[in-house]
Amino acid sequence: MDRIVIVGAGLAGGRVAVELRAAGFTGGIVLLGAEEHLPYDRPPLSKGVLSGRVEETTLPLDLDGVEVRLGQQAVGLRPGAVETDAGPVSYDGLVIATGATPVRLPGEGPQRVLRTIDDARRLRDALKPGVRLVVVGAGWIGAEVATAAAKIGAVVTVVEAADSPLQVALGG
Template identity: 60%
Template sequence: MTEKTQVQERTVRQVVVVGAGMAGVQTAVALREQGFTGGVTLIGAEPHQPYDRPPLSKAVLLGKAEGSAFDLDFEALGIDLRLGREALGVRPGDHELDTAAGPVPYDALVIATGAEPIRLPGAEGVPGVHLLRTLDDAERLRPVLAQQHDIVVVGAGWIGAEFATAAREAGCVVTVIEAADRPLAGALPAEVAAPMAAWYADSGATLRTHARVERVEPGAVVLDDGSRVPAGAVVVGIGARPATAWLSGSGIELGAHREVVADDHLRTSVPDVYA
């Protein structure tokens, strides 16, 4: 008898998966595909049916698609889908997940809450500043593109590149601000990332490297060299960090970047909790 079988027979009657993105959905589906017959509950913070995120910065943003929901029948799979329920904490001693709608008991808990975008310091509350992470974010940005605003994209990473493409296709004037010396500096080696600078020029977007945002004002972005870039809207794409603040006080070990620490079997430092 394998260790996995022993654990299932001893404890696992109810699996709760926190996070209804790609990882969470695939985990829930895989449990059924591999023959797990106990309860499977999938909890998502957003009210929308679980969806794929990459199309948000392309077809959904440009109005070519209304959404990107996964083509799955959760009811037929026996997956209890609970949406609009933000996870607030975990109490491992009680084997309970705390949510905004009350506690949810589990025998095994899977953490799949992914990452959250890093916000631009000093820009919160300034009108016209946007993130692009959720379906609601994409819906808010649709009319911005339709009105063909001058747009400043802060960050020349993947999100910045994809949004700049969509905005140029919509007819917007786009300026991309990047603190590093090249696009995708944090994601790719220099010899791979450097040619991306020419891509921005080819697309008609202006790329400014070695540039840092000093502050955002209504209608403009002020850089650290004192220059002002007109901005009917600002889209921030300066990276993401693990969405793990809700695990505070749970005893689940987090790493240097606030990521959940797990072993090669995806087990965290707390029994019956996986990531």
């Protein structure tokens, strides 16, 4: 292989690039990310970033020798090339490390999701004392968002399909 393309410039994609070099791969590595940010840590988004205690969560990854293409979204795949919104990127080897996409509810009402650092910053800016917020899902992220919003003074309602919060994560 001469060139490996990694689709997804989050923690997983960034670690793949670092580990390829550590394992001795000397060919080209292209790290594609739809966001304009270098790989960053996501757990602080629902804790530190929402509360304003943390602004930056960029990971200290050594990406020297890696062609990092931020702001390029993968839109398709064909043998030997990833189609991006900036044109095709050829590869001999491919790693897809894109993660999950948040689920949006059907309907016209305003919705926010929390997946990216930009999502966290927009949500933080919208959270004010007295703002009414409904959090759908009482897993780890939903519980952390509800807690951060309540600490700011928002009026928070949490809706969960399971019998109790964190039931899926902790069992019960």
